[in-house]
Amino acid sequence: MVEKINLEPPAVIRNRPKIQDVARVAGVSTATVSRTLSKPEAVSKATRDMVLEAVQATGYRADHAARNLRRRRSGAIVVLVPNLGNPFFSQILAAIENTMSAAGYSVLIADTMQPQFRKQQILEHLHNNSADGMIVLDGSMAEEFLRSETAGIAASPVVFACEWTDKLRYPSVRIDNHSGAAMAVRHLIDLGHCKIGHIAGPAHNVLTTARREGFKAELKASGLKIRSEWDFDGDFSIEAGIQAAQSWFDLDNRPTAMFCASDEIAFGFISELNSRGIRVPDDVSVVGFDDIDIARHFIPPLTTIHQPRNDMGEMAARKLLANILGVASADQQDKLLLPVELIVRKSTAAPK
Amino acid sequence: MVEKINLEPPAVIRNRPKIQDVARVAGVSTATVSRTLSKPEAVSKATRDMVLEAVQATGYRADHAARNLRRRRSGAIVVLVPNLGNPFFSQILAAIENTMSAAGYSVLIADTMQPQFRKQQILEHLHNNSADGMIVLDGSMAEEFLRSETAGIAASPVVFACEWTDKLRYPSVRIDNHSGAAMAVRHLIDLGHCKIGHIAGPAHNVLTTARREGFKAELKASGLKIRSEWDFDGDFSIEAGIQAAQSWFDLDNRPTAMFCASDEIAFGFISELNSRGIRVPDDVSVVGFDDIDIARHFIPPLTTIHQPRNDMGEMAARKLLANILGVASADQQDKLLLPVELIVRKSTAAPK
DNA sequence: CTGAAAGCGCTTACAG
DNA sequence: CTGAAAGCGCTTACAG
Numbered sequence: 100m101v102e103k104i105n106l107e108p109p110a111v112i113r114n115r116p117k118i119q120d121v122a123r124v125a126g127v128s129t130a131t132v133s134r135t136l137s138k139p140e141a142v143s144k145a146t147r148d149m150v151l152e153a154v155q156a157t158g159y160r161a162d163h164a165a166r167n168l169r170r171r172r173s174g175a176i177v178v179l180v181p182n183l184g185n186p187f188f189s190q191i192l193a194a195i196e197n198t199m200s201a202a203g204y205s206v207l208i209a210d211t212m213q214p215q216f217r218k219q220q221i222l223e224h225l226h227n228n229s230a231d232g233m234i235v236l237d238g239s240m241a242e243e244f245l246r247s248e249t250a251g252i253a254a255s256p257v258v259f260a261c262e263w264t265d266k267l268r269y270p271s272v273r274i275d276n277h278s279g280a281a282m283a284v285r286h287l288i289d290l291g292h293c294k295i296g297h298i299a300g301p302a303h304n305v306l307t308t309a310r311r312e313g314f315k316a317e318l319k320a321s322g323l324k325i326r327s328e329w330d331f332d333g334d335f336s337i338e339a340g341i342q343a344a345q346s347w348f349d350l351d352n353r354p355t356a357m358f359c360a361s362d363e364i365a366f367g368f369i370s371e372l373n374s375r376g377i378r379v380p381d382d383v384s385v386v387g388f389d390d391i392d393i394a395r396h397f398i399p400p401l402t403t404i405h406q407p408r409n410d411m412g413e414m415a416a417r418k419l420l421a422n423i424l425g426v427a428s429a430d431q432q433d434k435l436l437l438p439v440e441l442i443v444r445k446s447t448a449a450p451k
Numbered sequence: 452m453v454e455k456i457n458l459e460p461p462a463v464i465r466n467r468p469k470i471q472d473v474a475r476v477a478g479v480s481t482a483t484v485s486r487t488l489s490k491p492e493a494v495s496k497a498t499r500d501m502v503l504e505a506v507q508a509t510g511y512r513a514d515h516a517a518r519n520l521r522r523r524r525s526g527a528i529v530v531l532v533p534n535l536g537n538p539f540f541s542q543i544l545a546a547i548e549n550t551m552s553a554a555g556y557s558v559l560i561a562d563t564m565q566p567q568f569r570k571q572q573i574l575e576h577l578h579n580n581s582a583d584g585m586i587v588l589d590g591s592m593a594e595e596f597l598r599s600e601t602a603g604i605a606a607s608p609v610v611f612a613c614e615w616t617d618k619l620r621y622p623s624v625r626i627d628n629h630s631g632a633a634m635a636v637r638h639l640i641d642l643g644h645c646k647i648g649h650i651a652g653p654a655h656n657v658l659t660t661a662r663r664e665g666f667k668a669e670l671k672a673s674g675l676k677i678r679s680e681w682d683f684d685g686d687f688s689i690e691a692g693i694q695a696a697q698s699w700f701d702l703d704n705r706p707t708a709m710f711c712a713s714d715e716i717a718f719g720f721i722s723e724l725n726s727r728g729i730r731v732p733d734d735v736s737v738v739g740f741d742d743i744d745i746a747r748h749f750i751p752p753l754t755t756i757h758q759p760r761n762d763m764g765e766m767a768a769r770k771l772l773a774n775i776l777g778v779a780s781a782d783q784q785d786k787l788l789l790p791v792e793l794i795v796r797k798s799t800a801a802p803k
Numbered sequence: 804c805t806g807a808a809a810g811c812g813c814t815t816a817c818a819g
Numbered sequence: 820c821t822g823a824a825a826g827c828g829c830t831t832a833c834a835g
Contacts, residue, residue, distance in 0.1 A: 128822045163581040165812035168516040168827050189541035197565040207557045213549040229515040337748050370748040396722040398750045480806045517828035520811050
C-alpha cells in the first residue's frame with residue numbers, strides 16, 4: 100500500500116514562524132502584520148483580529164535581531180560595575196535593571212574587576228550598536244571615554260552614577276560625599292571625640308578624595324588636629340579594614356574614633372580589633388559609609404552614612420532613558436545630588 | 452566673495468562607516484572585507500593589509516545587529532537570578548560574566564525578585580533570538596520551561612545552577628546540599644550537642660528541602676530527636692534569622708545549637724540574640740551555609756558550609772557554552788555536583 | 804583568492 | 820486602512 104507522500108514538512112515541527120507565515124495565514128501583507136504588532140491603532144479592527152489570530156495560530160514572535168537592525172537600536176544598555184560581588188553595587192544594579200526592564204530595555208553587565216575585563220573593549224558595545232547607552236558606576240573609566248571622544252567617535256548616551264568625573268560632560272547621579280563624610284565626623288565630635296582617624300578608599304578615586312576632604316574639613320572647622328598617621332590608606336574592602344586595624348593597634352597614640360570610607364572597611368576593622376580584645380564602641384568608636392543591608396545587623400550594629408541605593412539606580416536609569424529617547428527635559432539637572440543621612444546605631448559612643 | 456561649496460558632507464563627521472565604505476577605500480568587495488575580519492587566513496596577505504588599513508582609516512566597526520541577524524545568533528545569554536542584591540548570587544553572576552565574556556558572549560540579567568519581573572515573559576529572550584541561551588539560578592522557573600515545552604516551542608540551551616529541577620532534563624551544576632547540611636549537623640553532634648534546631652530557607656524550594664532532609668537524616672543517624680518546634684520556617688534572608696531568634700527565645704526547651712540554611716539567616720539570628728543578651732557560641736552554637744565573604748569577619752566568625760561560588764558560576768557558563776556550540780562531549784556530565792566543605796570558625800562550641 | 808548576488812527577518816516611507 | 824518595494828548592514832554559498 101502506497102501512502103500519499105507529503106513533501107511539505109508538517110506545520111508543527113516547522114521552523115520558527117516568520118512574519119511572512121503570519122501574513123499568509125491571515126491573508127494580509129507583512130506590512131500589515133508588522134503594523135498590527137507595533138501600532139495596532141493604525142489598523143482596522145477586522146484586520147487586527149485576523150492578524151492576532153494568525154499570530155496565535157502560528158506562535159509567531161518577532162525576531163529581535165531583525166527588528167533592531169531595521170530600527171537602528173538594540174534595546175539594551177550596559178552597566179559598568181566596579182565589583183559585582185560587592186552588595187553595594189549589585190543592589191544599585193538591581194534597581195537599574197528593574198527600571199530599565201519596565202521600559203522595555205534589557206541590561207548587559209560588565210564587571211571592571213574581572214580578570215577578563217578590557218577597558219579598551221567595553222566602549223565597543225556603544226560603537227557597534229549592541230547597546231543604546233551605558234551607565235557607568237566606575238569613575239576610572241572616564242579616561243577611556245575621553246580617548247574615544249578625541250578619536251572622533253560620536254558620543255552615545257552615557258550616565259555616570261555613584262562615581263563621576265569632572266573631565267567630561269556626561270550627566271551623573273550621586274550623593275554629596277563631602278557632606279556625608281562631614282556628617283560622620285560631626286557625629287563623632289558631638290560625642291566628645293577629639294582624636295579622630297580615617298580609613299580611606301582606593302587611591303585615585305573620586306569618592307576617596309571627596310570623603311577624605313569632608314573628613315578634614317570638618318576636623319578643621321572644629322579646630323581639631325589632622326594627623327597624617329591617623330589617616331590610613333585602603334580601598335573599600337574588608338581586608339583594608341583589617342590592615343588598618345593592625346596599623347591602629349601598633350600606634351602609640353591611638354585615635355579614639357575612626358571614620359571608615361565604607362561599611363566593609365568598618366567590618367574588617369571591627370572584626371580584627373575584636374579578635375585582639377579591643378571592643379567597639381567601648382574602646383573605639385567606628386562610623387561606616389554606605390549603610391549596606393548587613394550594617395544594621397553587624398555586632399555592634401554599625402553607625403553609618405546611608406546612601407539611597409535604590410533611588411540612585413532608578414534615577415540613573417531614568418536619566419539614561421531620557422537621553423536615549425531624546426526627551427531630556429529642563430527639570431532634569433545634569434548633575435543630580437541625592438541626600439545622605441546619618442544613621443546612628445551602636446558602634447559609636449562617647450570616649451572613655 | 453563666493454566660496455566653493457562642497458555638497459558632500461565632510462568625511463570626518465560622516466555617519467558610522469559601513470562595510471561598503473571600507474570596501475570602497477580598500478578597493479575590494481564587501482565580501483572580502485567581511486572575510487578579512489572574520490577569517491583572515493582565507494585572504495591573501497596583500498589584500499588583508501589593504502583592508503586592515505582601510506578599516507583603520509575609516510574607523511570601521513562591524514554592526515552587531517546586522518551580523519547577528521545574518522549569523523542567526525545573538526551573542527548574548529541571560530542569567531536568571533533570584534535576588535541580585537544577595538552577594539551569594541551576585542558573586543556567581545560575576546563568575547558567569549567573566550567566563551562568558553572571555554568566550555565573546557555578553558550577559559543579560561533578569562532578577563526574579565524585582566517587582567517588574569514577569570515570569571511568563573522571560574523565556575521570550577530565547578524565543579525571539581535576543582539570547583542564545585540561559586543560566587537559571589532560580590529553580591522555581593522550572594514550571595515556566597515546562598509550559599513552554601508543552602507549547603511546542605523548540606528547546607534552547609539552558610543550564611540550571613545552584614538550584615535545579617528534576618521535572619526537566621536540563622543540565623545542572625550545583626553542590627550536594629543534603630551532604631552539606633549533614634556535615635553541619637555532624638559537626639554540632641561531634642561537639643556534644645543533642646538539642647539541635649534548624650532555620651529553613653523558603654518553602655517550596657529545592658535547596659530548603661534538600662538541606663532540611665540532610666539535617667534530619669543526620670539527626671536520625673545519630674539517634675537524636677527531631678522536634679518540629681525546633682525546625683523554623685524562613686527564607687534565606689537576615690530577617691528570617693531575626694524571626695527565628697524571637698521564636699527560639701520564647702521556647703521553654705531551647706535547642707543548644709542551630710543549623711541555618713544560609714549565612715544571612717545565621718547573621719540575623721546571632722544579631723537578634725545578641726541584642727537580647729544571648730551569646731554565640733557561649734549560649735548557642737550556630738552553623739551557617741554558603742560561606743559568603745563576610746562570614747569569616749562576622750562577630751563571632753561564622754562556622755559554615757562553604758560553596759564553591761566561583762567554580763559553580765564558571766562551570767555553569769562552560770556547560771552552557773558547550774551546549775550552544777553543540778560540542779557537549781562525553782566527559783561532561785549532565786548533572787555536575789561540586790564539593791562542599793565545612794569551615795569551622797568561632798560560632799560553634801561544646802554545649803555548657 | 805576574490806566578487807556578484809542572494810538573503811537574514813523585519814519596518815517604513817510612499818503611493819493608492 | 821493597506822500593500823509593494825526598498826532597505827537596515829552584514830555574511831556566505833556559489834562560481835570563477
